[in-house]
Amino acid sequence: MRVIDEKGKQVGVVDRSKALELAWRAKLDLVEIAPNAKPPVVKIVDLGKFRYEQEKKLQKEKKRSKASELKEIRLSPFIAEHDYKVRLEKVEEFLQDGNKVRLVVVFTGRQMESKSFGYDLLKKILEELRDKVVVDMEPKFFGRHLAMVISPIKKSKR
Numbered sequence: 475m476r477v478i479d480e481k482g483k484q485v486g487v488v489d490r491s492k493a494l495e496l497a498w499r500a501k502l503d504l505v506e507i508a509p510n511a512k513p514p515v516v517k518i519v520d521l522g523k524f525r526y527e528q529e530k531k532l533q534k535e536k537k538r539s540k541a542s543e544l545k546e547i548r549l550s551p552f553i554a555e556h557d558y559k560v561r562l563e564k565v566e567e568f569l570q571d572g573n574k575v576r577l578v579v580v581f582t583g584r585q586m587e588s589k590s591f592g593y594d595l596l597k598k599i600l601e602e603l604r605d606k607v608v609v610d611m612e613p614k615f616f617g618r619h620l621a622m623v624i625s626p627i628k629k630s631k632r
Contacts, residue, residue, distance in 0.1 A: 551591040
């Protein structure tokens, strides 16, 4: 196994008993860093300190990578033009932040008799956002709600 000492210097390739002896002399632990490497890489470190540093690295990575949220925008099938534009701007804002958006058309009372207006509204939104989004879930009815989920196209794919 390839041994790295407590100062980060490479000791070389030695057998297991020799590596354990080096760790015992330094009054530290022998930790396997890369088990799949040829030969496996081990490091002489304080195990408690090593674990603490690994946890800190994971926390830092977790903080950097923001998970995308699912935002919801509710619409009426007979929405006024100005209200439509305001909601469309909000959808674009959510998409720019990297969030998925659930578009929900809510039907009330007799509006259920004209479901095609809901589909037309969602189709109109998709046409306006055509190069910016991918449809994750096609329009589907859940009771009185017609829902569709869209997400932004990743920048590398554009």
